[in-house]
Amino acid sequence: MNDTVALVDLAAGSRKRDAEATRGAILEAAKTQFALQGYDCTVLRDIAREAGVDVALVKRYFGGKEALFLEALKASFGTDDVRGWDRATFAHEVAAVLAGSPHINEARTHRFQFLLRAATSPTTAPLLNMLVQDRLLGPIREWLGGTGAGARARILAATYVGFLVERLIRGAPLLGREREEYLTRVTAIFAALITEGDAAT
Amino acid sequence: MNDTVALVDLAAGSRKRDAEATRGAILEAAKTQFALQGYDCTVLRDIAREAGVDVALVKRYFGGKEALFLEALKASFGTDDVRGWDRATFAHEVAAVLAGSPHINEARTHRFQFLLRAATSPTTAPLLNMLVQDRLLGPIREWLGGTGAGARARILAATYVGFLVERLIRGAPLLGREREEYLTRVTAIFAALITEGDAAT
DNA sequence: GACCAAAGTCAATGATCGTTGACTTGGTTG
DNA sequence: CAACCAAGTCAACGATCATTGACTTTGGTC
Incomplete structure (x- = not known):
């Protein structure tokens, strides 16, 4: 009986009638849920529960599901994402992340998963074009x-997303010889992409 | 008023109480709808309408939505897909397809799109592992x-899917210089993948 | 201490959709 | 022709879910 109270308290912290904080909690929960479940499978009640908040507040603060999604999407693709990348280690890092388990939800993966889910739902795909251009392909x-x-940025993003999908449906983890080959190959692909004009035919 | 009748006639052809044909029509419509809309956004009534059939027949012939999906998925990944590929032209062909518009729905793209949609829906992703192994990664x-x-097959499939997503959300078609660069790069990636052990670090 | 607006709650509505089972139609068999 | 059964139709149920508006609580202000 008190479980509910405890959970709510846990999620909402010791927040009391703080509109700003409530809005933030909803947005944060939305980012997680949309990335994990995709737009269509995400239920507003889940977001509300995770935020420790009533469903009706979603409408009050955001207007509706679609508006919330858009805001969460924009919030997920901030600014400093791309600029922080290091040319020297980029290819190795990406390969290592992709070779690992999908349950290691570090920030970059999480954001791209959001993007992927958004891109593959017919409901939300149309909303993406401009955003991807501005916040992703442009910076890259x-x-x-x-x-x-321009073309190389497209290819880089595309390739990354592809590997994300592959990791999403990968059954057993990569091990031993296969893992080595995977790492080598993926590293090579990304290393080539960040290098100018050496596309050997 | 007569439109409905005309549409149904068009879809169902001159089929009359032919269980086999009806089942086939439903399956065909399902393959299209699931590939286009994904599992969650596909409505059984749409499938039924496209097949020129009542919704209830879906249950009669397949048992339910999920069972229909599984059968459509299996039917989409036949056998002769991979074996027909030609090493000499493979990379160029793939690049050309990917550089084109997504509305050119030739068979291979269509099948992969089905796969992609299935992989990115949390509802259906768990069903995919074995199927992908058997019918796709194995043959590749x-x-x-x-x-x-093994690793190269994973990477090949992953990369392809990634480019599929990119094409899915690509706004304007690729033109001129950018298209050239895109073609060259993509061709190079796939050419490298089908070549043994030359992954330059 | 009364008042009020902002913050939060609650129950109900309406739409969508998969599923179900009773019903009708049509062709085939005896 | 009558009976029968497979094929197809129909209306409704039940669940889910976003949305809505009326209601209650809270914290600060005059």
Whole structure:
């Protein structure tokens, strides 16, 4: 009986009638749920429960499910994502992350998973175009620099997303020889992509 | 008023109480709808309408939505998919397809889109593991051959899916310089993947 | 201490959708 | 022709879920 109270308290912390904090809690829960379940499978009641809040507040603060989704999407793709990447270690890092288990939800993976889920739902895919351009392909293009940066940015993002899907449905973890080959290959692909104009035919 | 009749006639052809044909029509419509809309956004009534059939027949012939999905998924991944690929032209072909518009729904793209949608829905993702292993990664691994074929098969499939997603949310079509760079790069990636053990670090 | 607006709660509504079982239609068999 | 059974139709149920608006609580202000 008191479990509910405890849970709510846990989720809401010691927040009391703080509109700003409540809004933030909903948005945070929405980011998680949408990334994990996708738009269509996410239930507003789940978001509300996770935020320790009544469902009706979602409407009060955001207007509706779709509006909440858009805001969560925008909030997920902040600014400093791409700029912090290090050219020297980038390829190895990405390969290592992708070779690992999907349950290791570090920030970058989480954000891209959100993107992936958004891109593959027919409901939300149309909303993505501009956002992806502005917050993802643009920064990546700048980060890459050099000739053909636009195409290379597309390819980089596409390839990453592809590996994300593969990891999503990967049954057993990669081990031993296979893992080695995987790491080597993936590293090579990303290393080539961040290098200018050496696309060997 | 007569439109409905005309539509139904068109979809159902001149089929009359033919259980086999009806089942087939439902399955065909399901393959299309599931690939286009994903599992969660697909409505049985749409499938039924497209097949020119009553919704209740879906239950009669398949048992339910999930069972229908599984059968459609299996039917979509036949056998002769991979074996027909030609090593000489593979990379160029794939790149050309990916550089084109998503509305050109040729068979291979369509099937992979089905796979993609299935993989990214939390409802259906768990069902995929075995099927992907048997009908996709297995054949691709054999087709590739050589050392590390397992990892390379994973990477090939992953990369392809990634480009599929990219194409799905691509706004304007690729043109001119960008298209050239895209083609060159993508061709290079796939060409490298089907070549044994030259993963340059 | 009364008042009021903001914050939060609650129950109900309406739409969608998968599922179900009783019903009708049509062709085939005896 | 009558009986029978498979094929197909129909209306309704029950569950889920976003949305809505009326209601209650809270904290600060005059």
